[in-house]
Amino acid sequence: MASSDMESLPQHRIVQLGCGAASVDFLAAVASYPKPDDKIRSTSLKVEGGGNAGNALTCAARLGLNPRLISKARLIYTLSQAFIHFDRLLSWTLYVVSKDGNSPFTYVIVDNETKTRTCIHTPGYPPLIPDELSRSELLSALDGARLVYFDGRLHETAIVVAQEAARKNIPILIDAERKREGLDDLLLLASYAVCSKKFPQAWTEAPSVPSALVSMLLRLPKIKFVIVTMGEDGCIMLERSTEGECTLLSFASKGQKAPASEEKDVESLLESLKQNKDDNIAIPTCYASPLTKIRSNGIGTVSGRLFVGTAEKIPPPELVDTTGAGDAFIGAVLYGRCNVNMDACALSAAAGCRALGARSGLPHRTDPRLAAFLH
DSSP, rough: OOHHHHSSSSSSOOEEEEEEEEEEEEEEEEOOOTTTTTTOOOOOOEEEEEEEEHHHHHHHHTOOOOEEEEEEEOHHHHHHHHHHHHHHTTTTEEEEOOOSSSEEEEEEEEEEETTTTEEEEEBBBSSSGGGGGGHHHHHHHTTTTTTEEEOOOOOHHHHHHHHHHTTTTTOEEEEEEEETTTTHHHHHHHHHEOOOOSHHHHHOOOHHHHHHHHHHHHHHHTTTTTEEEGGGGGGEEEEEETTTTSSEEEEEEEEOOOOOOOOEEHHHHHHHHHTTHHHHOOOEEEEEOEEEEEEEEHHHHEEEEEEEEOOOOOOOOGOOOOHHHHHHHHHHHHHHHTTTTTTTTHHHHHHTSSSSSSSOOOOTOOOGGGGGOOO
């Protein structure tokens, strides 16, 4: 981060802690994805920091938060170089250094023809275990934190951190990308969850995404909202109401309250919101239902609101690489939960798609496209 960008950040930035993967991405862009046994050349090559937690915290830092990180690596030259840029954004970092094993890294093949990316990930080994995180380090990491984020990795250590955060009443956000060992225990402690498109149905076995969101709120009583990201189709969010009011203060206009006795079918409610979308609007837009009782047949009913958010329409010549778009979205959610404004989520994700790699295109809070959404 350039010094001018550092100077633009708020002096008293909100502290947020992350626990999870920080790794190295080896990105090769190719004209088209190779066929079996092909030999092709890359059109461009980049090595940079990666990992869900590392990417999301980088995004949050550029927007103005003061992130901390708990992770583990075997510090080789490439890894240390990839972290240099990131470390300048951190107020507190615990890298448990392993003398043996390997650091996590990912080969990413970016297909210029289809605008898709294929990731081949090698997890770090040996993994971070709770004994490597002392009590004093844990308390130091949590000191002053307004939110704790987990990407679902390093699950044994993550649950120790999450349990302490819960004891301190610090809200917890979970990245539910796919089923992982220990993820269920983290979700039971979570205040918020951001899911991949496939996760809600895979986890709940519900027949559709909206019904799966209802099921998640019923199965996870502490959850205040669940968001499912849908790529170029935007996102869907189900928010639980608390004592007649919804917990999210600024994602869209508050909308009108529906009578407490009224129930709406979640499938029908989703379709009605989709009908409000204007395809001529290029910037991300959010459409919210009234506060009501939302029913999924055969699953149950929750009180809350359903949201449909559109993605930014990126002109084809500007779309470079979707690597890390979900991490950028989560980074902006972290900012939004700490600042009560989540309108920059889709814009941050889209900005990251305009450059090769997960971090190069992440916006700074000085980006004029974000000016109307950051406070």
